[in-house]
Each structure stands twice: as structure tokens, then as C-alpha cells.
Amino acid sequence: MHQDIKEILISEEQIKEKVAELGKRLSEVYKDLNPLCICVLKGAVPFMADLIRKMEIPMEMDFMAVSSYGNATTSSGVVRILKDLEASIEGRHVLIVEDIIDSGLTLSYLVEMLKGRNAASVKIATLLDKPDRRKVDLSPDYSCFTIPDAFVVGYGLDFAEKYRNLPYIGVLKEEVYQ
Ligand SMILES: O=P(O)(O)OC[C@H]1O[C@H](OP(=O)(O)OP(=O)(O)O)[C@H](O)[C@@H]1O
Numbered sequence: 001m002h003q004d005i006k007e008i009l010i011s012e013e014q015i016k017e018k019v020a021e022l023g024k025r026l027s028e029v030y031k032d033l034n035p036l037c038i039c040v041l042k043g044a045v046p047f048m049a050d051l052i053r054k055m056e057i058p059m060e061m062d063f064m065a066v067s068s069y070g071n072a073t074t075s076s077g078v079v080r081i082l083k084d085l086e087a088s089i090e091g092r093h094v095l096i097v098e099d100i101i102d103s104g105l106t107l108s109y110l111v112e113m114l115k116g117r118n119a120a121s122v123k124i125a126t127l128l129d130k131p132d133r134r135k136v137d138l139s140p141d142y143s144c145f146t147i148p149d150a151f152v153v154g155y156g157l158d159f160a161e162k163y164r165n166l167p168y169i170g171v172l173k174e175e176v177y178q
């Protein structure tokens with residue numbers, strides 16, 4: 001285990017199992033709909049990469065970057081669009097793929113924005129859901145794990161851009177960010 005990690009919350013094996021399960025479910029839901037999976041950079045990259053390989057249906061992908069955190073561990077509430085989609089989503093079935101819903105500020109902004117572009121549907125698939133910290137009324141359509149209120153890293157999630165490459169979800173030692 002990495003020296004900055006206090007505890008492994010979700011193991012590599014557990015992630016693998018849940019992601020495969022979700023991929024199978026999405027394959028049924030989105031069969032014949034040619035969904036557009038939108039990966040929210042950068043945290044959702046490992047989840048997106050693993051999830052789409054468990055979706056055994058025609059699909060397309062695109063990427064967006066919106067940032068609200070910077071290098072802090074709590075949200076500033078300010079959502080900035082750093083990179084927009086490449087193509088129109090009009091009439092498309094959109095699935096937003098996220099690593100974590102914390103305050104919900106990032107996604108509530110994103111969902112409203114994408115709905116305004118006349119998509120046929122806009123749904124959310126998240127690896128982690130941290131409902132205790134929610135500041136807006138938002139719940140994911142698909143979620144792999146519900147986690148307690150702790151700052152977690154790994155499998156895409158960072159603290160100051162580090163730890164994204166850990167294969168598990170771990171709780172960071174307090175002394176690392178204090
Ligand atoms: O529900 P919220 O409180 O809005 O927090 C969740 C968002 O914050 C993180 O992104 P961040 O802005 O850190 O960008 P990153 O994915 O590049 O790390 C995370 O990846 C989510 O997108």
C-alpha cells in the first residue's frame with residue numbers, strides 16, 4: 001500500500017467486479033441507442049476506460065473538462081469549462097461518466113448545460129457517490145459504490161494531481177493534506 005494512504009476503502013478486485021456489473025447493465029439499457037459516453041476529465045478516465053470495455057454494444061465517446069476543485073479538498077462552487085465536446089449532442093442518448101459525486105455542484109451544472117443542448121436523454125454513471133456532502137439535490141442514475149465522508153484518492157481521483165494511478169480507492173492520511 002502507498003505510504004500516504006491510511007486505509008484501502010475499495011480494492012482493485014471490488015472495483016473490477018462492480019464495473020463489469022454496471023457495464024453489463026448499461027449494455028441492456030442502451031442496446032440499439034448508440035449512447036454517447038462523456039468522460040469528465042481527468043478523474044473519470046480509468047473508470048471510463050474500464051467501463052466501456054464491458055459495454056458490448058455500439059457506443060461513442062467524447063470528453064469534457066470542467067473544474068471546480070483546483071488543488072483544494074473542498075469545492076469552491078465555481079464550475080469552469082476547460083474543454084467542451086467535439087460534436088453536437090442533439091437527439092443523442094448521453095451518459096455522463098464521472099469518478100465521484102461529492103457536493104454535486106459539478107454535475108448539476110453539467111447536466112443542466114447538456115440538457116439545454118437538446119439531447120434525447122442525459123443520465124449519470126458514477127463510480128463513487130458521497131451523499132453526506134451533497135449541496136444540491138442530485139442523485140446518479142447509476143452508481144458503483146456509496147462512500148462515507150472522507151477524502152479519497154486513486155483509480156482516477158487525485159489530491160493535487162497525485163495518486164490517480166493507484167489501482168484502488170484509498171483514504172488519504174490527514175497529515176498529507178493538512
Ligand atoms: O460533486 P463535486 O463536489 O462537484 O465534486 C466532484 C468533482 O470534483 C472532481 O473533479 P476535479 O474538479 O477535482 O477535476 P479532476 O477530475 O481533474 O480531478 C471529481 O472528479 C468530480 O468531477
Ligand SMILES: [Mg+2]
Nearest residue numbers: 043069157158
Ligand atoms: Mg480532482
